[in-house]
């Protein structure tokens with residue numbers, strides 16, 4: 774397994790999850806501006822989305838989208854250690870929060886904050902929104918799993934909490 778990552782980008786969640794799951798994995802740093810890996814491979818040839826996280830599985834399949842990548846990693850860990858096992862209601866609660874962080878915080882909130890294309894006024898509004906969304910997620914970080922904490926920590930770093 775090979776994780777294509779960029780320091781302090783959202784791929785940090787996948788890196789932490791892999792360490793927590795104690796999985797064998799090669800970490801490949803990507804320069805997201807140049808779309809090139811540290812060894813000079815054109816990142817577009819790895820994924821035509823050009824974004825981290827990208828997780829190359831031993832089968833050759835490349836998984837993208839943190840929502841999927843994190844669930845895959847969690848399912849490779851010891852059963853129930855990162856995400857509740859199948860058939861448990863709280864598994865779906867974790868998945869629900871994963872979706873919330875992916876859509877409501879990462880793309881709706883964090884992306885505009887990091888983007889040079891948004892005005893300071895827009896960033897101030899967004900920052901308020903992100904803080905509110907993080908307040909919603911944080912109390913759920915303790916639900917029988919550290920998975921949400923893993924996901925939320927990098928997001929917290931992003932938004933300066």
Ligand SMILES: N[C@@H](CCC(=O)N[C@@H](CS)C(=O)NCC(=O)O)C(=O)O
Nearest residue numbers: 782783805823824825826838839840
């Ligand atoms: N929908 C993707 C978004 C991933 C994403 O936006 N990754 C950012 C880093 S946090 C990236 O690679 N940006 C580079 C780019 O957009 O060119 C997911 O949820 O995994």
